[in-house]
Amino acid sequence: MPTAKDEARIKDEDTYQALRRDGASKEKAARIANAKANDRMKPSRKGGEAQPYEEWTRDDLYDRAREIGIEGRSKMSKKDLIKALRNH
Structure with missing residues (x-):
């Protein structure tokens, strides 16, 4: 609660x-x-203009993980970074 x-x-x-x-x-x-x-937001609609994480480079995924503070990101593979970003 x-x-x-x-x-x-x-x-x-x-x-x-x-x-x-x-x-x-x-x-x-x-x-x-x-x-x-919020009437101005539509979270049930498909997201914005960003490409799917699978199309990002590992370095771009790492930078995004750093921005939002995902721990252990330096040791993560591209697949692990995608999973961590989606579960954040």
């Missing part, structure tokens, strides 16, 4: 709880729930 601090940031509690039950992290569930509650 989210704390009072978390609840203040969560805009769509039902979506948040469903994502948590499905195994999403608190951070990821809150991001998606809040995006869904």
Whole structure:
């Protein structure tokens, strides 16, 4: 159950709880729930213009992992980086 601090940031509690039950992290569930509650965002639509991670170079994947703070990225293969980015 989210704390009072978390609840203040969560805009769509039902979506948040469903994502948590499905195994999403608190951070990821809150991001998606809040995006869904925002009329200007459409998280159920396909993403933006970026290419799929499989088409990125390992160096580009590494840089993205560094931006979001994925631990152990220097020892990860391209496949591992893709998995870590998708599960973040």
